[in-house]
Amino acid sequence: METILTIRKLNKRFNKYVHAVKDVSFEIHRGNVYGILGPNGSGKSTTLGIVLNVVNKTSGDFEWFGGKVATHDALKKVGAIIERPNFYPYMTAKENLELVCKIKGTSFEKVDEKLDLVGLLERKNDKFRTYSLGMKQRLAIASALLNDPEILILDEPTNGLDPQGIRQIRDIIKVIASQGTTILLASHLLDEVEKVCSHVVVLRKGEMLYQGTVHNMLDQNSFFELQASDLSQLKSVLSNHAEIDRLEEQDGKLLVYPKKEMAASELNAYLFQNNIVLEHLVKRKNSLEEQFLELTNNN
Template identity: 40%
Template sequence: MSETIVTTDRLTKRYGDRLAVDAVSLTVRRGEVYGFLGPNGAGKTTTLRMLLGLIRPTGGHATVLGSSPGSPKAVARIGALVEGPGFYPYLTGRDNLRVMARYQGLDDPAVDAVLDRVDLTSRARDRFGSYSLGMKQRLGVASALLGGPALLVLDEPTNGLDPAGMADMRSLVVDVAAGGQTVVLSSHLMGEVQEICDRVGVIAGGRLLAESTVTDLRGASAVKLVAAPFDRALAVAMRVGGDDAVEVVGSAGTGAETRGELRVQADPSVVPALTRELVADGVDVLEIRAVERSLEEVFFEMTGTSSNHQHEVRTLETLEVSR
């Protein structure tokens, strides 16, 4: 996975006075699932369209599979689904794929194989125009998988799928990468990216805010402790975790009745030892548990988004799932 197969250097796209993509520099390594994470309108799709050669950048440059975006050499090794699938509505799902397969010099068994991978075999003889949004999305992914491309570019691939379909699609993406193919996956669903992606590029307002592994972005694990009396609990936590590892979140009450909440930057494995030390010192442990930041929390910290907006985004994601 050390070989870089997609690179961009200050890739920029401007539409009149509007800067859609602002000097984005990213790398995608062979065999990984790269998550391009950001809200709708962040510049994800515009960036993917430039990588595929569908639109020209205003500034900067990119290299895809060792070639310029849109070059015949690069296109021949890429499968893509961007901004929803487009097929002949009067043809069946299978016949639509057969048309695409013929352009690639592929035979019918190749079509049947990708239909099976996206679980559409039973509906392959139905006209595309009769498909639900989720089925259309599955057929679009099937078309991208034709020919076993080295790079698979998927723009919001779970759009329109029910929860079971979303889980199946995530499993498919992981399976594709396990087979040696590289996947670039854009999404505004942070839980989805956290679950299946090896590395993540966080984009907002057209700018790449961060690029790293999911683990590194989420940061170190911590232990939440609520205990009383607070001063004694604080002393034990500092003794076990170290002075610099303990953060006072808050406290209430007076004297022996004072209870407080602490956050200890430590591996969850420290919980048993910390609990024993607290009890041995006569501390009442009201709550102790390992906590980890979600990718959602990291994203909102990066963008400085308010808690009200977090609620709005969660609501939008719920609506997306229920469509």
């Protein structure tokens, strides 16, 4: 799979007290949706600023497209929104995008296509000042897509939007990704990353705590919810299982946390052999929120 962006041991210090990015390393591969997840102040925006050449790194390295092209030329293949949408208020959406086309040296033919993609084609002749915040954000995405970039970078794309605006942006991201564009977005919203991203990098205070697929992150520490006629007997039998990490009682059920991945059939067979017939057995996964809290609380 082609590597679009490689980051190696990236560091950024703003002064001797603020170490915003600490030895961060990860890769972005073509065709995926990556989320950089972390609370405010975790180094997400600084990392994006460095790879977009708007923030100077302190040390470390990064390269676009396997280092085959210089950063300046590589960035021509990148679409990015890292600040609030900024267009001329008394110009229409169409006029604003045509101006961007002139700056980027792109054909005007792309304007209607991208406006349609973000659901603004019918409002293309309305002035930018009449747009809601969500519409302004969608116009910014259309603008970033005018040169058909190979990767789209978004910094907190749903920040400040109402629920409807958030859903519209997420739906647009999914459509863009389905068309083959690689996406890298920074967010502090767990729900956002869980719903639209295939891969995630978790940052806290500039340090990387996790990188990998969202699926694998959710698969870590899956657990079982069990119920039997004699809960104390169930608890006693499971306490002797070498692969069980811990047990918790909750609302008349027993939550069972294995030390490693375990099939429901394996657990059920073990209990049956020990003369316990379950009334209830559900294998559950931690939500991304639970996983994120566990990661950040343990570091």
